[in-house]
Every structure is written in C-alpha cells, then in structure tokens.
Amino acid sequence: MRIDFVSVVLVLVFAFVGVSRVCAERPNILVILSDDQAWGDYSFMGHPHIQTPRLDQLAKESLTFTRGYVPDSLCRPSLMTIISGLYPHQHGIVGNDPPWNGMSEGMPRPAHNQPEYVKSREAYLRHIDRAQTMPDYLASLGYRSLQTGKWWEGNYSRGGFTNGMTQGDFLRDGRHGDKGLDIGREGIAPIENFLDSCTESKSPFYLWYAPFLPHAPHNPPQRLLDKYSKRVDSPPIAKYWAMCEWFDESCGKVLDALEKRGLSENTIVMYVCDNGWINLRDESAYAPRSKRSPNEGGVRTPIMIKWPGHIQPRHDDTTLVSSIDLVPTALAAVGLKVPSELPGSNLMDEKTLAQRKAIFGEILEHDIQSMDDPAASLLYRWVIRGDYKLIDPSNRLSDESPQLFDVTNDPSEDHNLATEKPEVVKSLQAELDAWWNPPTS
Numbered sequence: 001m002r003i004d005f006v007s008v009v010l011v012l013v014f015a016f017v018g019v020s021r022v023c024a025e026r027p028n029i030l031v032i033l034s035d036d037q038a039w040g041d042y043s044f045m046g047h048p049h050i051q052t053p054r055l056d057q058l059a060k061e062s063l064t065f066t067r068g069y070v071p072d073s074l075c076r077p078s079l080m081t082i083i084s085g086l087y088p089h090q091h092g093i094v095g096n097d098p099p100w101n102g103m104s105e106g107m108p109r110p111a112h113n114q115p116e117y118v119k120s121r122e123a124y125l126r127h128i129d130r131a132q133t134m135p136d137y138l139a140s141l142g143y144r145s146l147q148t149g150k151w152w153e154g155n156y157s158r159g160g161f162t163n164g165m166t167q168g169d170f171l172r173d174g175r176h177g178d179k180g181l182d183i184g185r186e187g188i189a190p191i192e193n194f195l196d197s198c199t200e201s202k203s204p205f206y207l208w209y210a211p212f213l214p215h216a217p218h219n220p221p222q223r224l225l226d227k228y229s230k231r232v233d234s235p236p237i238a239k240y241w242a243m244c245e246w247f248d249e250s251c252g253k254v255l256d257a258l259e260k261r262g263l264s265e266n267t268i269v270m271y272v273c274d275n276g277w278i279n280l281r282d283e284s285a286y287a288p289r290s291k292r293s294p295n296e297g298g299v300r301t302p303i304m305i306k307w308p309g310h311i312q313p314r315h316d317d318t319t320l321v322s323s324i325d326l327v328p329t330a331l332a333a334v335g336l337k338v339p340s341e342l343p344g345s346n347l348m349d350e351k352t353l354a355q356r357k358a359i360f361g362e363i364l365e366h367d368i369q370s371m372d373d374p375a376a377s378l379l380y381r382w383v384i385r386g387d388y389k390l391i392d393p394s395n396r397l398s399d400e401s402p403q404l405f406d407v408t409n410d411p412s413e414d415h416n417l418a419t420e421k422p423e424v425v426k427s428l429q430a431e432l433d434a435w436w437n438p439p440t441s
Contacts, residue, residue, distance in 0.1 A: 026141060026204040027268045027307065029134075029330055030258065032251055033082065033210040034273035035075065035150055036291060039068075039300035041244050041277075049231045050244045054252035058271060059304055063311050063347065065321045068303030069384070071361035073275040074292055076152040076176070078323065079210065082272060083133045083159060085327025085342045088362055089436055092127040094377045095368035096152070096176075109367060118170040124371060128153035134327055135160030135206055137336055144203045146194045148183040149210030150274070152176045161208070165190055177212065184211030184250035192257050199261055204334075209254055214243030214277075218284045221246060240279040264308065268333055271304035272323050289413070294363045294380040294391045296411050305329065305347055320359045320384055321347060358385040358428075360435045375438030383432050388421075389413075390428035402429070 044056040070078045076096045077088040088094045110117040135145035147156035147164035156164025165180035198205045220242035228238040258264045276298045278290035290297035324344035332346040363380040370376035378394045387408040393400040404418040
C-alpha cells in the first residue's frame with residue numbers, strides 16, 4: 001500500500017511540475033498601439049522624412065502586413081475591437097461619447113465631468129461589462145495583465161486587467177485614460193515594475209501599451225522638433241512628424257525592457273494603430289479623409305506580429321488583414337479555443353487567410369446616437385475585396401452615393417470608379433449586406 005501511495009504522490013508531483021512548466025512557457029503578449037498615425041507614416045512604409053528606427057526593426061523581425069485595417073477610424077470603438085475581437089456593431093461601443101439630455105433637440109454636448117452626463121457615461125459602460133476581452137480569456141490560464149495608456153471603459157479592471165493605470169473617475173479626468181495617458185510621454189516605469197513583478201512570480205502576462213502618441217497635443221521634445229523643422233516649412237506638420245519619432249522611441253523603451261529581463265524570446269509582439277491621421281498644414285488637426293473617415297487615410301494601418309521561433313518574419317503586401325484578427329491570433333497562440341462568434345482569423349494560419357474573400361468596416365458617429373442601437377450611429381459601411389474598395393453611405397447621408405476605388409493602384413482614392421464599374425458596386429454591396437445589413441444602411 002505504501003508503494004502505491006508513493007507512486008500516486010510521485011505521479012501527482014510530476015503532473016504538477018509538468019503543468020507548471022507549460023504555464024511558465026506560455027508566451028507573453030505585448031500589444032503596441034499607435035494613436036492617430038497615418039498608415040504610411042513610418043520609414044519602413046516608405047515615408048521620405050519620418051524616421052522610425054525601432055518600429056523598422058520590429059517590422060524586419062515580424063510577419064508584417066502592409067494592407068492592415070481597422071473597422072472604424074475612431075479611437076474608442078477601434079480600441080474595443082482590438083481587445084474584444086468584435087466589430088463595433090457587435091461589441092456595442094460605436095463612438096467616443098454617449099448620448100446626453102437634449103441631444104436630439106440640438107443641445108450641445110455638456111462638459112465631460114458634468115454630473116448628469118457622468119451618469120450617461122457610466123451607464124454606457126455596460127457594454128464593456130458584458131464583453132469578453134483578451135485579459136478575460138487569458139485569466140483562465142493564470143495570465144496577469146496590465147493596462148497603460150488610452151482606455152475609455154472606466155477603471156482598468158472593467159476590461160479584465162489585473163493591473164492598470166486608468167482609474168476611470170469621470171468626475172475628474174477619466175474620460176479616456178486619466179493617469180494612464182502619462183505612459184510613454186513620462187517614461188515607462190509602471191511597465192518596468194509590472195515586468196519585474198511578473199518575472200518574480202513567474203507569471204505569463206498581457207501588456208496593453210497604448211500611449212497618447214503621436215496623438216495631439218503635438219508637443220514633442222525640442223530636439224525632435226528642431227530636427228523636423230528643417231525638413232518641412234509647415235510647423236504643424238513638423239510637430240506631427242516629431243511626434244511619430246517620439247512614439248517610436250517610446251516603443252523602443254518597452255522592447256528594451258523586455259530584452260533586459262530576458263523576455264523577448266517568449267513574448268508575442270502585436271502592433272497596430274487605432275486609426276489614421278493626415279495633419280493639416282496650418283494647424284495641429286486632422287484633414288478630411290483621415291481620422292473618422294472610411295478612406296485609406298482613416299482605416300488603413302500596418303499590422304505586425306512577432307513571435308521568435310514560431311513566426312517567420314516577412315513582409316506581406318497583398319493579404320488583407322484586420323484588427324479583428326488580433327484576438328483569435330493571440331488565443332490560438334496560447335492554446336485556447338477561438339470562440340465561434342469571433343469573426344476574425346488567426347494571422348498565423350496562412351491557409352485560412354488565403355481563403356478570405358473580403359474585409360469589412362463601419363464608420364459611426366463620434367457622438368453616439370443610441371445607448372443600445374449601433375445602426376442609429378451608422379454613417380458608412382465599407383468593404384475591400386481584392387483591389388476594389390466600396391464605401392457605401394447609410395440612408396442618413398441621403399446626399400451621398402456609393403464610391404468605388406481601386407486602392408491597390410489608387411491608394412489616395414482620387415478616382416471614383418462607381419459609374420464605370422456598376423457590376424462591381426452591385427457585387428460588393430451584396431457582400432456588405434451579407435456581412436451586416438442594418439435598417440438604416
């Protein structure tokens with residue numbers, strides 16, 4: 001009996017050791033998010049002036065998709081898609097600011113911290129409370145998770161994070177990040193402390209790095225502003241270009257923090273931008289057909305995945321990918337089953353990506369029109385299949401017609417082909433309707 005008992009104990013011990021070893025070897029995940037940056041505003045994407053050496057190096061070490069997209073070109077819904085793997089009309093967070101009393105009568109939006117409006121902001125958080133996020137999925141495997149930077153959904157814990165910077169006090173400055181917005185602009189000490197803690201506890205981690213960069217205010221270090229002021233005669237553009245390099249430097253600090261702790265080889269790095277940005281020449285503001293638009297300047301972004309020893313680095317300039325793909329990719333990498341309700345694809349699965357026919361998106365109002373009906377805020381749906389992109393306005397934009405572009409050969413979307421190729425328009429509209437066909441479209 002004693003031998004049998006000892007045998008059982010040894011089996012249990014070896015089983016525990018085996019499980020512990022598997023847990024210790026699970027890959028960490030770092031998600032890097034740029035905030036308001038055009039898809040071509042990197043040196044590795046061919047920009048003639050902006051220098052991004054750290055992201056250039058990341059691109060060399062990654063599976064880099066240059067035809068990446070976000071469904072919506074507005075930060076809050078875009079970020080929610082990145083962390084949930086759902087389209088805005090599915091996760092329900094369709095704009096930046098929720099409705100307010102008097103909105104339908106044309107009353108202006110109240111101050112963000114006005115007590116009555118705070119109640120609306122807090123009520124809108126029910127969408128994040130109902131959502132399943134990457135930190136939620138990973139918690140079942142013992143992952144710790146850290147939120148830094150941009151975060152709209154109240155306290156970091158409401159997104160499933162075990163640690164975070166954003167407190168989400170809407171009566172103060174909790175609209176979209178509060179203390180979290182210091183990351184990158186004022187160093188990365190919270191990230192370094194978190195990495196040290198995870199190393200000590202031997203915990204796998206998920207790190208959300210979403211600095212308020214190169215987002216306005218465009219106040220780069222003077223050394224970078226001086227550098228770019230010599231390259232362009234527009235002070236606002238020089239500031240924006242300098243902000244892009246400042247963001248690049250901050251990414252380098254985070255990547256160096258991983259390397260310093262011996263974490264680089266077992267960390268998956270995912271890169272994406274929340275939405276595009278084309279800076280005006282005469283002020284630090286965005287031009288039409290960039291942020292909040294369905295055009296390439298709004299929705300296109302490079303998407304990079306680095307996982308040493310598991311993903312072969314290469315540039316892919318043809319495959320269409322989307323930010324909805326990041327969650328299923330991460331779930332597959334850590335060995336979790338991808339839920340059937342997630343519409344995205346595993347970016348490591350070449351066969352599945354090769355079978356993809358189209359990618360989709362939706363542009364919705366900045367100011368949310370309904371607490372629960374996404375269609376009420378819809379402005380455009382868009383689809384890309386092959387070379388062609390269709391932008392289809394909703395019925396709310398009665399003075400606009402569908403636009404068709406060959407975005408492979410005309411990425412600036414200068415030539416509307418809708419009247420020349422009505423059969424392509426009809427076919428792509430059918431694709432859109434099969435994807436999401438709300439009553440207002």
